[in-house]
Amino acid sequence: MNDRFSRACRREPVDRTPLWTMRQAGRYLPEYRAVRQQVDFLTLCKTPELAVEVSLQPLRRFPLDASIIFSDILLPLEALGCRMTFNPGPKLVEPVRTRAQVDALDRRPAAEVTPFVAEAVRLLRRELDGRTPVIGFCGAPFTLAAYLVQGEGKEGFGALKTMLYREPATLEHLLERLTDAMIDYLRLQIAAGAQAVQIFDSWAGLLAPAHYVPFALRWVQALVAGVADLGVPVIYFVNGSPHLLEHAATSGADVLGVCWRTPLDVVAARVGPGIALQGNLDPHALFATPEEVSRLALDVLKRVAGRPGHIMNLGHGILPETPIASVEALVAAVQTATTRTTDERLPACTP
Amino acid sequence: MNDRFSRACRREPVDRTPLWTMRQAGRYLPEYRAVRQQVDFLTLCKTPELAVEVSLQPLRRFPLDASIIFSDILLPLEALGCRMTFNPGPKLVEPVRTRAQVDALDRRPAAEVTPFVAEAVRLLRRELDGRTPVIGFCGAPFTLAAYLVQGEGKEGFGALKTMLYREPATLEHLLERLTDAMIDYLRLQIAAGAQAVQIFDSWAGLLAPAHYVPFALRWVQALVAGVADLGVPVIYFVNGSPHLLEHAATSGADVLGVCWRTPLDVVAARVGPGIALQGNLDPHALFATPEEVSRLALDVLKRVAGRPGHIMNLGHGILPETPIASVEALVAAVQTATTRTTDERLPACTP
Secondary structure, three states, X not given: OOOHHHHHHOOOOOOOOOEOOOOOOOOOOHHHHHXXXXXXXXXXXXXXXXXXXXXXXXXXXOOOOOEEOOOOOXXXXXXXXXXXXXXXXXXXXXXXXXXHHHHOOOOOOXXXXXXXXXXXXXXXXXXXXXXXXXXXEEXXXXXXXXXXXXXXXXXXXXXXXXXXXXXXXXXXXXXHHHHHHHHHHHHHHHHOOOOEEEEEEOOHHHOOHXXXXXXXXXXXXXXXXXXXHHOOOEEEEEOOOOOOHHHHOOOOOOEEEEOOOOOXXXXXXXXXXXXXXXXXXXXXXXXXXXXXXXXXXXXXXXXXOOOOOEEEOEOOOOOOOOOHHHXXXXXXXXXXXXXXXXXXXXXXXXX | OOOHHHHHHOOOOOOOOOEOOOOOOOOOOHHHHHHHHHOOHHHHHHOHHHHHHHHHHHHHHOOOOOEEOXXXXXXXXXXXXXXXXXXXXXXXXXXOOOHHHHHOOOOOOHHHHOXXXXXXXXXXXXXXXXXXXXXXXXXXXXXXXHHHHHOEOOOOOHHHHHHHHHOHHHXXXXXXXXXXXXXXXXXXXXXXXXXXXXXXXOOHHHOOHHHHHHHHHHHHHHHHHOOHHHOOOEEEEEOOOOOOHHHXXXXXXXXXXXXXXXXXXXXXXXXXXXXXXXXXXXXXHHHOOHHHHHHHHHHHHHHOOOOOOEEEOEOOOOOOOOOHHHHHHHHHHHHHHHOOOHHHHHHHHOO
């Protein structure tokens, strides 16, 4: 049983720093591209055997310490009656921009709308058989609202921010609905066997602190609280938000995931010792030479060496053109740099 | 002579806080849209009489305290031989991605390539006749390199960041060329009558501090130093960079312009008293009711009340759909909140 990921989430001693990468099942792998030549993105997400196959692909190549289920943060929005296409970015058939539209959203159970996700988690858990834990995930309410209101991923998310200033009560109502739906969705994944969950807040960085707290953080806190009784570690990944770190650290999650913009020692100093950290090598660093990848990975590791609770990861999803050799260099750097003998380990990792 | 903008740049006492807005000559004005129905964007930029006309339009409606010349940060890149189209976003005919391409860039003088900008500054200065100062501008070397390498504005600027990690020397060579060209370009505008210049660093926020300093800040410092002998105030606007403020404040510019993500009192505390600040109302705040616009504008003003050197502005360019009534509310809020009698003014504004 490889539990170094789960232990690091809880800031417990580990034999070496655990490593996984966001979007590790993805287009940088030729075997993933081969699957995608056969099926479109939504079919892949909705077919448990295929979702599990691509979730396992990176683990066959690299000794990673966690496996995240292959899916998309927008899929559970079908429980609210929202329909979307992927070409390749997501597009809502109809953006949600009025109070009437928010009130008309469905309230279907995740188990009924996304049974394929639960089934994929079950299958993946069985296939892994303890080799690594399984991570489930969802989008943060604010980030999901960004897509729902805007109708697509669009720099600045103007329609969303206009709603925030013009009809804040409508946005809050939408956020409440999304939070309820995501609690249900995470609980489904945990019941199916997910041993940790990650909440992706891709667009929180659009907000100044005075808006982040009521429109983003508050709902993440409710979401974390809504699964707390199930006892699995929760990771809150907040992208592009160097101005929000102190607030984000109060989400209630066990782990704060951060992008590459703030060095981890600075993050650690700002958020204090009471939360594990995940990240934060720049995904573009993997376009350097393997020697340079190794050097840059070591730099990240050194910044929090000795601080209990670090999960090595990128600061954002791995990019489609990433060379395999770079991932190998990253893996090797983490293994050689952070493997400790039992004697060395215990003092360094006592909280 | 309205000199409160120039005085605020230098942190000298002012009768009230000066106000202008980035992209104040723009599509939110029906009279601007009327001009654009007649001519395309590039023709507008390259015809001094028209550029001056649209630069003056916002000042006919609102008692703003500065006029920025209508142009685009990419136009002076024609001095390097780079050709581009606008439809509506900029697109380079050929991205610059190799050392050979960088070495092959032209070195033509700005006076020869962009005489229309100098002429527009001269005309605008004459038309204004002291009513407000004229601001010239250029892009920061890193931001210009982002467009040149990527070939267009694109979230993440992957090609640029790949060059940064894979061929940093090529990027540095390009940045050096851009810095030289921008020194020449700003000097042209100042010689033509610009009474202040703003350097727009739209994409510096893509960088962690370890990259920001050598690839962005260093070249801004060289650019500021390259016009220092001309004695006009320099504003450095650094967008989306809450993690870089302390560094950005060392550019040598008189004024640091910031986006809406960090409250101005926090910015002030982080950068210290030695630099004026510009900003930072969220452009989307102008979609709220006039009463709320007024309240939000007052909140910005209060955060730096009594601190010498504040130029009120938005945290980014004004948006095309902005209601005119919102700009009127913003103007009124600044006028009523910050107009002081001489007696009140002097103590508050002594540095």
